[in-house]
Amino acid sequence: MDLRLAGIVIICGNYGCGKTEIAINLAIDQKRKGSQVAVADLDLVNPYFRTREARKILAAFDVDLVLPPKQYLRADLPILDSRVAGMIRRPSGLRILDVGGEDVGATVLSSLADSFQGQAVEMLQVINPFRPHTDSVEGCLAVREKIQRASRLKVTGLVGNPNLINETGPEHILEGYRFMEAVAEASGLPLVFITVPSGLAGRMDLTGINCPVLPITRQLVPPWEKAGPI
Amino acid sequence: MGKVLMKGNEAIAEAAIRAGCLNYFAYPITPQSEVAEYLSRRMPEVGGVFLQGESEVAVSYMIFGAAAAGARVFTTSSSPGISLMSEGVSYIIGAQCPAVFVNIMRGGPGLGGILPSQADYNQATRGIGHGDGHLLVLAPASVQEAVEMVMQAFPLAEKYRNPVMVLGDGLIGQMMEPVEFPDHLKTEPSDKDDWATTGMDTRKSDKRNLVRSLFLDPVQLNENNLALKRKYEQMKKEEVRFEQYNTDSDYKVLIVSYGTMSRVCKTAIDMLGEQGFAVGLVRPLTVFPFPEEAVNKAAAKKGCEAVLSVEMSMGQMVDDIERSVRGSCPVHWYGKCGGEVPTPEEVIEAVKQLM
16 A cells, blocks of 8 residues: 655654654655655754754755754744745645644644645644553543644544554554554544554565555664664 | 653653652753653642642752651752752751652753753762762663662662762653563651651651751761761662673773763774774763772773773763772763764774774
């Protein structure tokens, strides 16, 4: 199943669910498939491990990255660049918005409400069932509720990101997939794709997985590790 | 329970709850605010208390109050916030109460920055506040180790009736790793009746307890300081912890590094090994008490020509290393403290300059 996305895709979810890794990997994946891709780093909440850390790799793939002005790159200030609204209003191409964690992070979206008018907006909730607060179906629904209230937008689809970083095994992917099916059923939302670490994707049997798979090569790694070749 | 993927700050918060600590007072500051955020949800679930103080100074006295009443209590902050707490910490040391402080260090001095740093080494290991005091200081290098150290910190604080600090850098708070939680701590401090102000209703004896750091009688104050000194001597005997890496074979250079910085050093040591250069590492897990004997022996090993302190501060650990090495070989420093964590390549370059 081929993963193809277009229009405005908002990546949201609770803290540390993997939004930024997904935004980076998704952007490169879609660019490789011939789409025009732009990414906006809207994480105004947390100063660590943001999309901006991956600006070199995104530039290498000619993905357009909208960031706050350089002098504020390392600040934890709520800076929303006016170019984000401009990017949203672009007539074509895939436009990925990587927002901060939970309702606090999603609040920024409500201030962009005008720009979204008349546009097709997909809002994808990323879920890692091995994270606190999203290890139960009820927990996932509660996070969705909070994000919807803060952003004044509706979640339109789910993304499964089951992983324990370097300790992820095939069993985690399969368990995570089953969990995501349960969340999809309870919420009535489609499971748009799930992620699999690229090192695992070639080695495991994915036949039981009935949704597109996005291979993930971690780009936001601690300083003693090297980001994988993407 | 299987492993979960947690941010260091979340894991620290959960670890405190599992250690039976139901009292958390704090004031938010980057990069440790997720502890407060997590506990604002979690404390009500377990019947605990999270109260946000009006400042870190206030928080330090909330800690003092709860500790004096014999409750397990902790706080978390980051560098400038810990400076504000230093007054209360000194009072708690003087009054000999147990409490746990977590410092997720950011760059300094002043407001500094919000990225990782280890520039509070001197502050943490030299007692933080005024007077002849120390904290027992544990320095984790992974999220799992942060969990274990937070859970160990409470019984240690109670054993010594002295504050214990868990000293991590911004990365420890912000990075995510799979973690497993040890069983809940079931032990409660057993000697509370001897010193805590728990109230006369439940007291077994008629003795009234007074918690204080004020001793106007010079003989009493001197005795209190001697009692503190004895505790620190006991810590030096019983609590020193360290890890050695690549020290079994011969090496020309010995690195001393702690916290997440030591993980960069391990990667550098592995890469140097592939290039045919042997380098050893001693990683202090306690920075007070400092693993003097381990560093001394590792530096005195035949063939070792230089010791390199690698830290995200401007050489603050060098004093402790020199005191341990006692002149057997020269002690050098490499580090950065603006918020960028030195890369393995930069550490390799610094090591090669000594070869």
